[in-house]
Amino acid sequence: MGPRLVRIRQLTQAFLRSHELRGSTLHLVYDPGVQDELAQVVELERSCCTFLEFRLTSNADAVRLDITGPEQNAASARWLFSQFLPAAEAESRSGSGCGCKR
Numbered sequence: 001m002g003p004r005l006v007r008i009r010q011l012t013q014a015f016l017r018s019h020e021l022r023g024s025t026l027h028l029v030y031d032p033g034v035q036d037e038l039a040q041v042v043e044l045e046r047s048c049c050t051f052l053e054f055r056l057t058s059n060a061d062a063v064r065l066d067i068t069g070p071e072q073n074a075a076s077a078r079w080l081f082s083q084f085l086p087a088a089e090a091e092s093r094s095g096s097g098c099g100c101k102r
Contacts, residue, residue, distance in 0.1 A: 030063040
């Protein structure tokens with residue numbers, strides 16, 4: 001497991017409040033105060049997975065990250081976003097869904 005994937009998993013384990021997959025978009029809600037760390041992860045992911053769209057927003061209550069993949073990949077979106085899901089859901093999916101070598 002590469003350092004970027006480890007970093008994503010650590011953030012997920014420590015700060016993820018909720019997640020919802022709708023179509024080809026994964027909606028993530030994190031504890032407040034983690035925006036700077038998530039912004040760094042998003043920049044790394046943007047350079048690795050250029051086919052994904054990332055939208056990061058925050059307020060005093062939460063940090064939200066929406067990740068959208070190609071519409072034609074909606075059926076495999078859970079696999080594609082597995083590195084951002086809680087460990088129990090990601091365990092059945094090996095490696096990084098986007099195919100990046102981390």
